[in-house]
Structure formats: structure tokens, C-alpha cells
Amino acid sequence: MSNYLETAHSVYKEAAENPQKGLCCTTTPVWQLPGLSIPQKMLEMNYGCGSTVNARDLVNQPTVLYVGIGGGMELLQFSYFSRKHQAVIGVDVVDEMITVCQENLIEAEKQNPWFRKEFIDIRKGSALSLPIEDNSIDVAAQNCLFNIFEEADLQLALKEMYRVLKPRGRLVLSDPTCEQAMPESLKQDARLRALCLSGALPLQQYIEMITAIGFGTVEIRAKRPYRILDPENYDTDTLLYIESVEVCAIKDPMPADGPCVFTGKTAIYYGKDEYFDDEKGHVLLPNQPLAVCDKTANALSTLERNDIFISPSTFFYDGGGCC
Structure with missing residues (x-):
């Protein structure tokens, strides 16, 4: 395991054992859905920079894959739309996060009469080698995870998502982006990458990495202010403005004249x-x-x-x- 992945593992092991509200990201508003009650600990473990839950992606009780499960909040939200046995698959590499997530789902079952923890199948595994069959997933999602990876591993993670998606399946992403050049010292700071900061790519480069894998349609659904890295607190000569972006990539056939990118x-x-x-x-x-x-x-x-x-x-x- 590389140094930056080891650091990320350590950061999220600690986050599982000692929940830290807003650890890596600005806490964003949570979907309020009729009859959905989210346990307080899940809310405190909302380690994401946006949302990957969108009702228009979740018709007909799809099979959903969520990578990097956190406290289980988005697994619960996805289950709201897919109320069947093991319809939502969660994958995480951190044992402690899996344990806490399972505990949170037991509490969610107490608070939500409609919910059964058996709706969710949690598996240990890496985004770089998903324990999922080819062409088996309708909707795959990750929140504030891919920016942790350096370019070669990000390509591999995207290829894995593409592999497991059914034709016309959707990959829903939320990640930080930055249009300014990130200083090399920050890019190589494993802890800052783990905290969803210094791995931020320019949006166009981020889109090009997605379409290079083969996704024929990309939708930019939201782009919001996120964080500032300033010279007083970080190794940078200028203010770095980071935004968060919500993207949906669709496993459509690639058009002859190139992908359709909606901005x-x-x-x-x-x-x-x-x-x-x-x-x-x-x-x-x-x-x-x-x-x-x-x-x-x-x-x-x-x-x-x-x-x-x-x-x-x-x-x-x-x-x-x-x-």
C-alpha cells in the first residue's frame, strides 16, 4: 500500500473510532425525505463534500454500489429508494469504519419502521479492486474519495467503476476541484490528500479522466464553493480556491465525435x-x-x-x- 493510501487508512480509522463532524469536508445539507430518520452519529460522520443521492437516478429499485461507506448515511438514503434484500452494496477498506457503519445501521433500523439492515450488503474491499461482478450495478457512487488517489490509481478506480456498471449505468461522484495549479508540496502531502484538499484537480482534467475511461455522457450537476488554502496555514504562495463538484457519468456508448458533456x-x-x-x-x-x-x-x-x-x-x- 502506498504512503498516501496508508495515511488515508489511518485518518479514517481514527474517524471511525472518534467521529469528527466535518472532518474533511464542509458538512452539506442532508436530504430530508418523508419517513427517513438519520441517526445522529451518522450525521456526525457525514464525511463528504456534496451528495451522490439523486431521486432521478434511483427509479425502479436499482442495485446501488457505494464506495467509501463512512458512517452509512448515504447507504441508508440509497436504501430509501431500493427497499429489497442487499440492493445496496457498500465497500470500504477500513475495518473500523465497517464496524461503526454496521452499528449505525442497527440504530437506523430502530428509528425507521420501513428499513431493514438486510437491504444493505457491506463488503470489505478497495476501490482499486472492487469485490463486484462485471456489469451488475445500476448506480455506483463515491463521495470525496477519488481525490485521495494519485493519477494512476484514480484511473484504475474509474476503470473499476466502469467495469461493474451495467450498460447505461450511472456513476455519481462528488469531489473537490481546483482551477489553480496545486503546489507539488501540497499534492504530495498524504494527510492533506486524505482530508480531501490537495488532490483536487481542475474540472476539465477531472472530466477528461472520466471520459477517457469510456463514459459517453457526463453531467455536471452542481459546483459550489468549498475551501481556501491560504499561505499562512499551508505551503502555498497564493490563495487556493477549492470548489466541490457533483457529477454523473453515464455508461453510454461513446459517440463518434466524442463524449457529450453537459455543463x-x-x-x-x-x-x-x-x-x-x-x-x-x-x-x-x-x-x-x-x-x-x-x-x-x-x-x-x-x-x-x-x-x-x-x-x-x-x-x-x-x-x-x-x-
Whole structure:
């Protein structure tokens, strides 16, 4: 095991034995769902920088994989949508975290009449070698885990997620990103990587690593302020601004002209005709915004027209797109 993974193991062993609210990440608002009661210890162990639980991903009681289980909060939230035997699989490498998670699920069963701990199958294993069959998962997720890995291991972890997903399956991710160059001394600081800080990549590089694995569609669902690394407290000459991003990567076939990446761009047609058809599958109705992927936005912007407006990326894509 590499030094940075050993450090991460140590950090989360301690976090399991002594829960630390907001240990590595800003504590984010938790889904409030009818009839769902989250035990206090689970809330205190909310070691994530965003959310990977989205109702539109969780129709028809999917089989869900969650890697890096923490206190079990997201396992419980996923179970809310998949109430069947071992429908939600949790994988973690830290024995102490597995033990505490199982204890938390027993408490969750007491607080939630609908919940059975048998809905969840917890397995010991690494994100780099998942104990999961090929093409068996509908929705896979990780929260504030992949930034711990250096590039080669991140590629391996992404390949593992791709391997276990069914065709059209979804990988939902939440990780820190940083558009500024991270000093090498911070990138090599194993503890800061474990605390979800210095492993942050620029968003475009993060997306390119995902699509390089083969995911044909990527949705940027949220991008929010996260942390500051300042010269007084960290080994940096400038303020480093870190954001958290929520992403969904879909195991669609890769289009011949490259992946469809949705970053919240919109096309608006304001011409005099009944509609505009680019004859590539995109029909724009007058003054009806249409979410478009970056590839389509670029193609529309090159047309010699003065009646189509392309909005900038909002980094909040909420479905209803062109592709």
C-alpha cells in the first residue's frame, strides 16, 4: 500500500473510532425525505463534500454500489429508494469504519419502521479492486474519495467503476476541484490528500479522466464553493480556491465525435421561424431554452446566424438535454 493510501487508512480509522463532524469536508445539507430518520452519529460522520443521492437516478429499485461507506448515511438514503434484500452494496477498506457503519445501521433500523439492515450488503474491499461482478450495478457512487488517489490509481478506480456498471449505468461522484495549479508540496502531502484538499484537480482534467475511461455522457450537476488554502496555514504562495463538484457519468456508448458533456449551457432561438432544426437532432423552439452539451453548443455557435444565443456554463445541469 502506498504512503498516501496508508495515511488515508489511518485518518479514517481514527474517524471511525472518534467521529469528527466535518472532518474533511464542509458538512452539506442532508436530504430530508418523508419517513427517513438519520441517526445522529451518522450525521456526525457525514464525511463528504456534496451528495451522490439523486431521486432521478434511483427509479425502479436499482442495485446501488457505494464506495467509501463512512458512517452509512448515504447507504441508508440509497436504501430509501431500493427497499429489497442487499440492493445496496457498500465497500470500504477500513475495518473500523465497517464496524461503526454496521452499528449505525442497527440504530437506523430502530428509528425507521420501513428499513431493514438486510437491504444493505457491506463488503470489505478497495476501490482499486472492487469485490463486484462485471456489469451488475445500476448506480455506483463515491463521495470525496477519488481525490485521495494519485493519477494512476484514480484511473484504475474509474476503470473499476466502469467495469461493474451495467450498460447505461450511472456513476455519481462528488469531489473537490481546483482551477489553480496545486503546489507539488501540497499534492504530495498524504494527510492533506486524505482530508480531501490537495488532490483536487481542475474540472476539465477531472472530466477528461472520466471520459477517457469510456463514459459517453457526463453531467455536471452542481459546483459550489468549498475551501481556501491560504499561505499562512499551508505551503502555498497564493490563495487556493477549492470548489466541490457533483457529477454523473453515464455508461453510454461513446459517440463518434466524442463524449457529450453537459455543463449547464443553454441554447435559445429567438428568430421569426416556427422553429430551428440543425438537422442533427436538435430542434429549437422560439424563446424556449434547451439544455445542450458543450459539443452541441460549440457547433451551434459556429453557425452564421444572429438568432441563436448560447449561454455560458452554469455548472448546474438538471436534465432535459439535447442528446
